Amino acid sequence: MKVLTANRLTDGEAVWYSDTNGWQDVIQGSTLAEDKTGEERLDAIGKAAFAQNLVTDVDLIDVNVVDGAIVPQRLRERIRAAGPTNRLDHGKQARAA
Amino acid sequence: MYRYDEFDHDFVKARVAEFTDQVNRRLAGEITEDQFRPLRLMNGVYLQLHAYMLRIAIPYGTLNPRQLRMLAHIARTYDKGYGHFTTRQNLQFNWPALSDVPAILSDLASVEMHCIQTSGNCIRNVTADHFAGAAADEVADPRPYAEILRQWSSVHPEFSFLPRKFKIAVTGAERDRAAIQTHDIGLHLKKNEKGELGFAVYVGGGQGRTPMVAKKIRDFLPEKDLLSYTTAVLRVYNLNGRRDNKYKARIKILVHETGVDEFARQVEAEWADLKDTELALPQADIRAIEAYFAPPQLPDRPEDDDRIKQARLDSRSFGEWLDQNVVTHRHPDYAAVTISLKGIGETPGDASAEQMEAVAGIAEDYAFNEIRVSHEQNLILPHVARADLRAVYDRLVEIGLATANSNLITDIIACPGLDYCALANARSISVAQDISRRFASLERQREIGELKLKISGCINACGHHHVGHIGILGVEKKGAELYQVTLGGSGDENTSIGEIIGRGFGPDEITDAIETIVQTYLAVRNGGDEKFLDTYRRVGPAPFKEALYGSEARAA
Incomplete structure (x- = not known):
């Protein structure tokens, strides 16, 4: 499974794409691509958003769904989704607390 | 320190205006990311x-304190209240x-600072000994030459x-x-037999994926030839350096x-055609x-001895700090102070806005308005009267x-490692924090003695x-962090590249591995005065491999 991620142009904030909310600040609730067709669709959305200068550094990343939560496979993406592990008061994790 | 002249002010101001326009055009969608990326990098903005x-x-x-206060202001106003001092x-x-960067650059310009050439394939910030101007063993202050190089290299068209x-x-x-032998050009300011100033010139050092120790290509270059000779080196590199493969594009590969x-x-x-031109200084x-420097x-402040002796008696921790973080100064009544940004379990190199402001205040009150950043990610007060050390300590x-x-x-x-950096493969801060906590006991650290531990992600x-x-x-490796250990590296006048000791360790194993290495060193060192590096150079990797890998090492 994959989700679409990027950084918002204006502030560089890590964002994920949701069919419901558009580019959102949290990974949970982002749209899952469960097959090739879904990936191609998200890829097209990402390219369009990049071309519209909404986001930059667009990427489709591998995720698993664990107990209903979206969990990126790579540590890099888990840190992007949560925040730096040395500063739990920063990043998305700080807002969730 | 150097003060901007009218030209410098106008130049930086014009650059801020130019980049402000570029940011605005990017935010308005008038230029693409591909067009903008090299522009933002030239102004120090990464994603x-x-x-x-x-x-x-x-x-x-x-x-100077004014600049450090401005960094604190920026940290508080536009960032998250802290900054990270780098190597x-x-x-x-x-x-x-991104939308705040123009305002930040404008604030920086007001205190004679900028972000120009902190990225890109250009000549970066020229670094120097952090004890420059204060060190007892110094021939001359290297910073005037670093400043000359800075001015010469700023937006150098070639x-x-x-x-x-x-x-x-x-x-x-x-x-x-200053770890000069790990740089593209390393300059060792020295005097010749006639007492004239000049440089030993080292070229082709560097770390990265292909670490190399710089080679000395000139034992003495007169100071007037600094720019002509540096230009000659850069010209040979610019002409012949590889542009087909970014991993082979540094001058170290060309020299090799x-x-x-x-x-x-x-x-x-090349220099023969340049040395008598307008580049001669x-x-x-x-x-x-x-x-300026x-x-x-x-x-003279000769009242120090009794006061310091008494302060030592009053406070063991002050005495320990004195022994560890204070070094001799060229003036016997003064000292240079290292302000450690390595609190136990904390992020190396980070300082909060409040800490920056406090250090600025200490520098104003006790250190002649001078602060340095060391490549070891600490701050330095280069000139503190020994009689004021206790007061400085108390403020710290x-x-x-x-x-x-x-x-x-x-x-x-x-x-910064994988906690922040887009290039990183693994975290480094968390490893530093774990090791720091493991070795928190100062008594134990001092028993171990000088040991420089460095981590890249x-x-x-x-x-x-x-x-x-x-x-x-x-x-x-296979989606998980793995940490390779090298031993025996050194970034001083006897620079050496560390040797990989064996297979890597997982995040939960690496601190234990460091513990094993330290225990092995303590067991094999030749008395308490033999430093880790000296022991390693004497005994080689074998005892460390044996301790880390046992029969596995013997089989190999």
Whole structure:
């Protein structure tokens, strides 16, 4: 499974794409691509958003769904989704607390 | 320190205006990311994992209190209340919005700072010995020459699009505290037999994926020839450096592939046409720049001894700090103070806005308005009267910056790693924090003695792991972090590249592995005075391999 991620142009904030909310600040609730067709669709959305200068550094990343939560496979993406592990008061994790 | 003249002010102001326009055009969608990326990089703006990152140049690591206060202001106003001092003597903010960068640059310009050439394939911030102007063993202050190089290299039309980035470091002492042999050009300021100033010139050092120790291509270059000779080196590199492969584009590869003798011959041939041109530095110009770095008037303060002796008796922790973080000064009544940014379990190199402001205040009150950033990610007060050391210590205690660990195992260099950096493969800060906590006991650290531990989160080696006495390189293997250990590296006048000791360790194993290495050292060292590096150079890797891998090592 994959989700679409990027950084918002204006502030560089890590964002994920949701069919419901558009580019959102949290990974949970982002749209899952469960097959090739879904990936191609998200890829097209990402390219369009990049071309519209909404986001930059667009990427489709591998995720698993664990107990209903979206969990990126790579540590890099888990840190992007949560925040730096040395500063739990920063990043998305700080807002969730 | 150097003060901007009218030209400098106008230049930086114009650059801020130019980049402000570029940012506005980018935000308005008038230019694409592909067009904007090289422009933002030229102005120190990166995109990292969580946000943009802004890298601010601190020329040769020298700051005045006004500048440090401005960095604190920016941290508080536009970022998250802290900054990260780097191994390039620079400062990075990890969370600025692109839309705020023009305002930040404008604030920086007001205190004679900028972010120009902190990225890109150009000549980067010139670094220098952090004890410059204060060190007892110094021939002369290297910073005037670093400043001359800074002015010459700023938006240099010929050298703004080199095959790859280019780093120059200068030291003015035999004891190399600027790691000059790990730079593209390393300059060792010295005197010849006639007492004239000049440089030993080293070329082709570097870390990254292909670490190399720089080679000396000239034993003595007269100071007037600094720019003509540097130009000759850059010209040979610019012409012949590889542009087809970014991993082979640094000058170290060119020097290696060309051969040092042939490379030096090419430089000398190029220099023959340059040395008597307008690049020859007039004495008057050198002395004029030198005047900016005139040492502060240091009045004799011989009242120190009794006061310090008493203070030692009053406070054991003050005595420990004195022993560890204070070094001799060229003036016997003064000392240079290392302010450790390596509190136990904390992020190496980070300082809060409040700490920056407090250090600025201490520098104003006790250190002649001078602050330095060391490439080891600490702050330095280069000129403190010994009689004032207790007062400085007390002020540092108030802000949590009195950790007495300079040059000890918890004085760890660590790059931002995977917690922030888009290039990283593994975390380095968390490893530094774990090791720091494990070795928190100062008594134990001092028993171990000088030990430089350096951690990088990827092969680019921003954490200088190749030249750590113990180096740790984080890699990603099968989706997990793995840490390779190197031993025997050193970034001083006897620079050496550490040797990989064996298979790597997982995040939960690496601190135990360091513990094993330290225990092995303590067991085999030749008395308490033999430092880790000396022991390693004497006994080699075998006992460490045996301790880490046992029968596995013997089988190999």
